[in-house]
Amino acid sequence: MTTATAPAALRLKVPYVASTIGRKVVMAVTGLVLFGFVLVHMIGNLTLYAGPEAMDGYSRFLHTFLHGGGLWIARVVLLTCAVLHVWSAASLTLDSWAARPVGYRLWKAKDSTYASRTMRWGGVILFLFIIFHILNLTLGHFDPGYVPGDVYANVVHAFRQWPVSVFYIVAMFALGLHLDHGVWSLFHTLGFSHPRYKRWLREAARGFAILLVVGNCSFPIAVLAGWVR
C-alpha cells in the first residue's frame, strides 16, 4: 500500500499574526474600533450646537464616567489600537514595496479607487493630524487662552485661527477617503463578503465617510462663519 503524500503541516513556522493575513486582520479589527471611535466622537461633538453648557457638561460626563476611569480605559484601548493599526500598516507596506523591486514604465489603474490608492499617505496625514489635535485641544498647545475643562470656549478659540481650521478640514477629507475604502475593506479582510451585499457594504462605507466629513467639517466652518461664538 502506498502512503498518501504528507498533507500540509498543522503547525505553521511563523505565528499566524505575523503572516500577511494575520497582520491585515489586526489592521481590520483595530480599524473597526477606531472607526467606532470617530463616529461617537463626531456625534458627541454635535453638543457644540447645543451651547457651552451642553458641551462642557458632555465633557464632564466623559471625565467622571466610572469615577474617571472610563476615559482612561478608552484612552488605553484607543492608543493600543492606533499603535497596532500603524504597526500592521507600516510593516505590510514595506513588504508590499519590497514585493515589486522594479516598477512598471507604464501602469494603468482600472478597478482601484483614489481612496484605495491613498490609504497609506492618507494614514500618514491622519497620524500627524491626531498628534496635532491632541496637542491642540486636549493639552492646550497653540492656544494662549486655553482653559482645561472649558471645552466649548477652547474649540471656538482654536477654530477662529484659520490655519487650524484649514488643517482640520484637510485632515477630515483624508479621514473621509480613508474610511470610504477602509470600512468596507475591513469586512472583506475579516472574511465577510458576498456579491449580494458587497455593494451595499461599499455604499454604507461611503455613507459613513460622507457623514463624518460633513459632520466634522461643520464645526470649524460654523465657528469661522460666526454661527457658533
Next chain:
Amino acid sequence: MNLTLHVWRQKGPRERGRFVTYRATDVSADMSFLEMLDVVNEGLLLKGEEPIAFDHDCREGICGACGMVINGRPHGPKARTTTCQLHLRSFRDGQELWLEPWRSRAFPVVKDLIVDRGAFDRVIQAGGYISAAIGSAPDANAVPIRKENADLAMDAAACIGCGACVAACPNGSAMLFTAAKISHLGLLAQGQPERYERAAAMVETMDAEGFGSCTNHNECEAACPKGISVAFIARLNADFVRARLTEGRRLEQVGEGGV
C-alpha cells in the same frame, strides 16, 4: 496596420534590462498579439538579431503560459482576455505600445518578457491538492453538492495560474491566485478534511515567496483573464482565520506532531 513597440529586453536574470523600440509594419488587424510578435521576430532573425523572448503555449487562452503587461495592463486592454487571445483590432493604427514582463520579486525575469512563475508551483505544492484516497470517479450525484457551491468551485477552478493578478496588483500580492486555489477545493466535499491546514500552509508559502499583501484594490479581478472574483479572497481570509481558531482542536485530534 503599423505599431511601434517599446519592448523590455533583458538577456538573463542577472543582466540589466532596457526598452528597445521596434516597428511592426503592415500587420493585419486580425492577427493575434502573439502572431504579431512572431512576425516582428522573423524580421529580427532575418537581420541576424536576437528575437524577443516571450512565453506562450496553447494560444487558446487556457494554459496560462502567455502574459505580458501591454500599455500598463496585464494581458492588454481587453477584459477577460489572455495575451494570445488579444487581437490587433483592439489597438489603433500607429499606436505606441509598451511591453513589459510581470514585475514581481517572486517572478524573476528569465529573459525579455518571460518570468519564472515557479513561486506559484510552490504555493500549490504547500497544499493545493487533496491527499484522501477517493477512488475512481464517483457516480453522478453520489456525493451531494449544492449547485451554488459546484458553480463557485468551477468559477475558482477557472484560474489558469498566469500571474496577471500579481502583475496587476499595486502590492504585488498573489492573494487572488491562492484564494482561487484554496476555494475550488474548499467548496467541495473532497476538499473538506484538509481545508484549514491547506489555507494556512498555502498562505505561509505565499508569504515566504515574497509576494505582497492584499489591500482590496480589486485590480487583480479586473486583470484576470478568467474574471475570478475577489470574493474568493474574502473566503481565503475567512478560512485562514478559522485555521487559527480551530488549530487547538485539530492539534488535539491528531497530536502535536501533526499529521
